Amino acid sequence: MNLTLNIWRQKDGRSAGQFETYQMNDINEHMSFLEMLDVLNDKLESEGKEPVAFEHDCREGICGSCGVMINGAPHGHLPRTTTCQLHMREFKSGDNITIEPFRAGAFPVLRDLVVDRSALDRIVQAGGYVSARTGSAPDANSVPIEKDLADRAFEAAACIGCGACVASCPNAASMLFTGAKITHLGLLPQGQPERYIRVDKMVAQMDKEDFGHCSNYGECTVACPKGISLDVIAQMNRDLLVSQLRGRSTEG
Amino acid sequence: MTWLKQFLGSNIGLKVVMALSGLGLFGFVIAHMLGNLQVFLGADKFNAYAAMMQGNSLLWVARIGLLSMVLAHMGSAGVLVLRSNKARPVGYKKHTFLSGSYAVRTMRYGGLVLLAFIVYHLLHLTVGSAHGEFRHCMSDGDGGLQCFAFENLVKGLSNPAAAGAYIVAQLALGLHLAHGVWSLCRTLGLGNPRYDALARKAALFFGALITAGNCSIAIAILTGLVHL
Amino acid sequence: MTIQLKSGAPEGPVETAWARHKFSMKIVNPANKRKYTVIVVGTGLAGAACAATLGELGYNVLNFCFQDSARRAHSIAAQGGINGAKNYQNDGDSIYRLFYDTVKGGDFRARERNVYRLAETSVNIIDQATAQGVPFAREYGGLLDNRSFGGAQVSRTFYARGQTGQQLLIGAYQAHAKMVAAGNITMYARHEMLDVVIKDGDARGIIARDLVTGELKRFVADAVVLATGGYGNVFYLSTNAMGCNVTAAWRAHRKGALFANPCYTQIHPTCIPVSGDYQSKLTLMSESLRNDGRVWVPKHKKDCFDPATGKVGRHPNEIPEEDRDYYLERRYPSFGNLVPRDIASRAAKQVCDEGRGVSYNGRGVYLDFSDAIRRLGKAAVEARYGNLFEMYQRISGTDPYVEPMRIYPAIHYTMGGLWVDYNLMSNVPGLFVLGEANFSDHGANRLGASALMQGLADGYFVAPPCIGGYLAEVKPRPKSTDWPEFAEAEAAAKARIDRLLNVKGKRSVDSFARELGLLMWDKCGMGRTEEGLTEALRRIPEIREEFWKNVSVPGSNTGVNQSLEKAGRVADFLEFAELMCLDALERRESCGGHFREEYQTPDGEAARDDENFQHVSAWEFTGLGQRPVLHKEPLTFDYVHPSQRSYK
Structure with a gap:
């Protein structure tokens, strides 16, 4: 051709x-x-x-x-x-x-066509992890996890960090990327201890990198080569709201 | 309260402001429509309803509340649009929408249309300055109010140009709500696939309902179904 | 120089060897850890895990990768799973059994004590990954699921759909990200290591090129860790990522590190065949497909690829049962389609060599699911392999539910690598080599689901205490990038770049990579002969000479220059390929992935020669075009006694 x-x-x-x-x-x-x-x-x-x-x-x-x-x-x-x-x-x-x-x-x-996507790395660095020092882990089967929950976490974890969500979003938001990580870790029991501090820090970093906001166009989920669901963004919003309402022991 | 300031300044915080103010305004347009549909019950009922509203001591509280919601909604939208422009300083030569509905793509413009309409509507049927034959409520001499809302409405919308503006604005409002109601659910964290499908349908339903309900009044007046 | 190859593995019972060894090593005082800097090159499973763990321990880590992010290394592409001797299925698995299977699967060419440690560590890896939030597959009861993989008799493979490598790498990447944020790791993405700097005999730094600016930079440290992957791209077409290269390992080899067993390469039997000359890489289809797919070729040549016309005969769906040859089931009645990788690959090559191949250029066989679909129903097949079928259809444009897949073996993994001792340290003190880049644990053939295991074992559990032990021995030392050794290495790297840019020839870089790859696949691929290898050893220097005369590397050394990056890597492959062929020539036996056609049993199986070749061949660089010196590390087997593998 x-x-x-x-x-x-x-x-x-x-x-x-x-x-x-x-x-x-x-x-x-x-x-x-x-x-x-x-x-x-x-x-x-x-x-x-x-x-x-x-x-x-x-x-x-x-x-x-x-x-x-x-x-x-x-x-x-x-x-x-x-x-x-x-x-x-x-x-x-x-x-x-x-x-x-x-x-x-x-x-x-x-x-040419090469762009610097290190902003996505910095969002993960801000809190997209579970702190588990090497060698400190309990037996893998000591915490059973509901299969459906594990499957949902997996769906969110399938993100490959390519940035297509940002590229397709009319607001150049990285909400799908960040929401995917927050959902992946936030659904699993292992991710609970840092669930709210994680969402606070990752969302703050997202803004710091000058990504836009979510207007729920839904472009990102269609553009995503792994089909990450828009629901991860709602999950992130929910976690952030809960985090704000919970407050911190260090306050007041 | 630094946490609140920080939160409200963040993109998601601003979206939450938009969602909550949008939710309030959505409640208002539902109530407003229900009130106005009383026009089909006849002049007496309608005018009595107007008198009840006008005479209510909470009227100004409600008005200030509504105004602040509109300002919060617009203000946060404005900041987000500016940030969005900054988030993509260089655009694409070629860009195709993959899924985004017409409704979501027109939110900003629809919002501006609604703003213009609100100003016109207030001048037309509240202040009356954009209305040729507007009559204000007056004391009925019995401690109550006598209102002419029915007459004002019918005369005002008998003008096809004015009625046309109302109809266009209601279409814009319906479109705005068809996306907005669903979007606010998501911003407030509703992401369960089961309820999300419900929220999507509810948004379409309410968008259509508001448009149909409000337009029915204008059309009824234009066609003479409701008349003096 | 005289080199004594000593593994340093402790004597005594294998079960306690690692524990005893760890106890015997010195420990760095916690307050002193931040006085040490460790360079880690690579961010795959081994590199990211090692950098993250060293960071947690409090060392200063400088971490490098040529990709744009630490999350991209090719470990991410591993589909199948990771072995862990947890015995969660109560099917008789144990650390000892995994150890036994790995030594046997490696065709008795790996160090027993290393392999035992690997099996022992495998259980910790599963715990560690789960704690990090790696979403392994689970059963309805909430416990971890396992599957049997690569013909293993027990179900010990943990998996996350077909994306196990991705999930494990992201787990390591997240641990790594935390340490980057903490400041314990300084990440240099888009940096390619061009040389290792050796001072007073010890590895003390590297020269890296910033791939964005083109600047050459010097980095000094107390130890250097290479976790730079394998060299499968010497074949040009492989399942490796486009960027996988031998440069770091080869540069270290040129500086004195021994290269061990370079001829051990693994061919994966189920890849999507080549579809044209433009092809840039081969895509692996998970081995699990062989659980339900039947492999066959037509019995008659008229139904196969005809080189005269370039066309394939009858469409596979029109070929009746009696005209099909299910050659694996015919030759290996008890294992059938599930024979190990090397055997399945060789059998495919043999039928294609007989002229019974299908697909473009006659290099393909059918993998047929029609029986499985009839037996289980389309829905069940879709549930098991849906994503793989989709991937196949996307690439090949044909629907595997309707017609057989076409598959062919491709280079997948390289067992050879830099020689390391039990501490994963090369013969150059302070130079550690991890994961696929070293030679140590898989012998002559790697079992399925063991690559992820080794990368993470090395990175999380083995290297950190060993590096600590080394650092405690050498004590904190002054560090300076002004040493003449740095200036010298940088000047050499710069001279090489200038030379590449100034050839200004007429041929693209890829055209040389392709030419070398074809030659290697032909002469040093699935079947190797003395004649072929001798021919390759004659041709490689010619291609190399032509490369330096006629390669076109446009652009300059400032800014992003992908041609220059590729050219540097191809130039190193052109040197490395020679060593690989020499090693293959000198190993006059067949073992695992190394099949010398002269050395086979009467029924066509690999014939090992334990008397003469039960050793590691570690090569010492003596100059380009000079014959390298062979050092042998004898292998002893105290627990698993060498036997002939049989899968009939």
């Missing part, structure tokens, strides 16, 4: 960027989207031109490295699919494909 690509090119965070057009001919429909970009880059490289920088690693939809806007949708329009798992058979010969980086103030562009 033949395609026209409009790709965002930007030298670094300080430079202005612009779209460039590339004509791609004889693309095999069994290629993945990133392999199609590989073909382009291989050609550019052998011509001595700088290839299009894009983030990628595992190429099996789990590491969360890849992610670009493809025709206005993060990871493209195929539901529950990362960019690396999107295949060219989803496109038609003659298509125009616009490829842009994920856009958010908290995700500065580093080069």
Whole structure:
């Protein structure tokens, strides 16, 4: 198939960027989207031109490295699919494909399609963990957990941290990402002791990173390659409200 | 109280302010509609209802309450919109909505339409300055009030332009509520899949109900079903 | 130099060896811990777990990864599960049985005492991960569920759907994140280690390149830990992530660390076959598919791939039962489709070599679920394998509920790695090597669900006390990045980058990686011969020479330059590949994942030569193009006595 690509090119965070057009001919429909970009880059490289920088690693939809806007949708329009798992058979010969980086103030562009998503790491660092010193753990079966609860926690834990939720959100909010971690840990008994301090700290960090708010558009859950439910955001809101109402022993 | 200040300043805190004020305003529009539907019971009942409202000593408490809810709703929305713009300083060349309903996409604009309408509505049927033949309540000489709400309403909405503005505004309100009522449930933490489905349906239902209820009055007057 | 390879594993009963060893090691005074700095390279299971644990203990940790975040390392892609000898199923499992299975599964080429420690630690890992909130699968009663995996006779594998690696890595990443916030770990993401700095014989630092700015940076420490994964990408096409590389290990090897058993590579039998020349990686389909899927190829060549036309004959659904060859069931009647990985892989290669392969280029066999669907119903099959079927369909574009999957073996894991002693320290004092990057625990073949176990055992439980013991011995020492050793290493790294940028040739970096990969797959893949390996040893230096003459690395050393990153890694693979082939050539026996076609039993199974090759081959670098020196560490088996594996 033949395609026209409009790709965002930007030298670094300080430079202005612009779209460039590339004509791609004889693309095999069994290629993945990133392999199609590989073909382009291989050609550019052998011509001595700088290839299009894009983030990628595992190429099996789990590491969360890849992610670009493809025709206005993060990871493209195929539901529950990362960019690396999107295949060219989803496109038609003659298509125009616009490829842009994920856009958010908290995700500065580093080069071309590569953005800095370390803000998401800092949200986890703020409290997205269970404190369990190595070697201090009780026997794994000492705390039975209702299967349905464990399953719900797992659903939330499936987040790969790719940032598609932020990219798709009209407010560039990271609520789905943060809510997923709060729900994952907050549902499990192991996460209870830090449940409320966790939500306080993670939400504060989210604001500090200049992510937006949630208007319940619901874009994020559709864009999420793992289909994380919007319910995690409600769970986070609930935990935060409860946390505010509980107060702290250190007050007054 | 630093915790409260901090909380109310956060994105989620501001959303909670929006949700709570929205909830209050939602309650108000329901009550308002129920009150106004009394227009179908005839002029006497309707005017008596108006007189009861006007004569109530809590009237100004309610008005101040409503005003502060509107201000809180708008103010928090304004701050959030500014923050949202900051959260994505560079937009997309190409962006497609994946799921977001028409209702959620028009919340901001719908809100502005409603603001304009509230001002007009107050000038039209409360203050009367936007109404050609408005008559204020007067003492009935018996310690009570005599009101002309029925006459004011019928005359006011007999003007097709005014009635049209009311109908458009009610459509906007219905749309705003169809998303807003569900959204406020989520902001306040309702995320259980079972109840969430209920909240979604309830929002649509109330949005449609308010639009239908309020529009029925305007249409009844326009078609002459309700007349002087 | 003369190198004496001593594992340092304690004598005496294997059951108490680790406890006795831990007690014998010195302990760093709590107040002194912050005086020590430890560099940890890599943020996979081993790296993240080790960095987090050292951070908790109070050491200063500098942690590096080339990815954009500590949560991305390829441990995340492990699907199946993690072994733990908990015996929660009461089916006769024990630490000793896991130890026994691992030594046997490794075809008697691993150190017994290391393996015992691994099995012993496995139970702590499950506790630790559960306490961190890893959502392992549970039964309705609320207790942890287990499954049998990779042909094990007991159910000891803990899992979290098909995302066990992801969940365990996120658990370690969260523990790590806490230490980053506490300031005990300083995280350097998007930094690639280019060299290890050795002063007075000890590993004391690294040179890393900031992949955003291009700047070369010096980092000094009291010990350096490499947890940098395996070298499967030497084959170009593998199930490894695109960024997996041998650079850290190879650079350390060039600085004196011995590389052990590089020829031990594992082929996973169930991967999605190659579909074209553009292919960048291979995707693994969980081994659990073989529990219900039947593997077959057509009996007649007319139904197979025809190299003359490039087409495959009859559609599999049109091939009647009598024209199908269920070759695993035919050759291994008792294990059938569940034979170990190496055996299933080799059998697939053999039928394809006979010209009976299917799929693009004739390198594929069918994995058929039609019987399972008939027997269990589509719903039951969907409940078991739904997500895998979906993944397969997304990649291949065909529906496995309707027609058989096409699968083919692919490189999956590398058992070889830098030589380490019982303390996981290489022969370079202060240089520790963890996880897949070391050679130690899997012998010549790794069992399913044991990679996650080893990464976490090393990271959480083994390395921290051993590193502490080392640090207590060496005492806090002055640290400076102004040492001439740093300047020298940095200059060398810079010279190499400049050289890469200045070739300005005509061929892309990937074209060399592909050429090398094809050669390695062909000559040093599933079946190896003296002739093939000799040929490869002749070709590799030629490709390397061509690379340095004709590679095109556009751009500069400032800013993000992904071509340059790749080029550096490919250049190291081009050196490493030679050592791998040499090791394969010198190991004149077949064992585990290393199959020399000259050394097989009459019925085509691997023939080990315990008399001559019951040792670890540890290679010492002597200069590029020079023959490396072989050091042998003999292996002794006091508990599990070498026997011929049989799965018939």
